[in-house]
Amino acid sequence: MKQKKSIRCPYCGSTAILRDASFVYGDRSYGGKVYVCSDYPTCNAYVGVHPGTRIPKGTLADPALRKKRMLAHHVFDQIWQRGILSRADAYRWMADKFCLSDEQAHIGQFGSYMCDQVILESRKLLANYCLQAAG
Incomplete structure (x- = not known):
């Protein structure tokens, strides 16, 4: 069985969690998902996800x-x-x-x-x- 690769925050080393974009953007969210550092908002690193997938658009960024x-x-x-x-x-x-x-x-x-x-x-x-x- 293929194991899921976890995404780590390059700033603090915590695991990133897939969340609705509203978690970060609130009312300014247009839907979609983001990977967010599990230490957010203390560590303010996240990255968007390609629509309809779980694929990040890049690496987490501050x-x-x-x-x-x-x-x-x-x-x-x-x-x-x-x-x-x-x-x-x-x-x-x-x-x-x-x-x-x-x-x-x-x-x-x-x-x-x-x-x-x-x-x-x-x-x-x-x-x-x-x-x-x-x-």
Whole structure:
């Protein structure tokens, strides 16, 4: 029989628990699930879950890392939202840029340093595109 792999909090080592998103977001929840550190709210680490599954969207993150990941996504997503590359090609670009496999090229898996690199390189690509479009 296959044993379930438990998710551990990278900050305090506690086990993460699958909860309704309202546990964290309250009235601002739009449904769904989150994995939350069992020491929440003392340890304020959690991660969202892909809809209809028990699969986390990344690793547990504290408030600072969640904010950094949101910024990284905001900047990176402009690459495909502006039509510079398709969404699939933008993720392929990210994987190639940082020598990652397709499975590794997900902002939800990144720490602060990698988020900073995605923001930096995405901004460079966006600036290059704007310069070419203007010229």
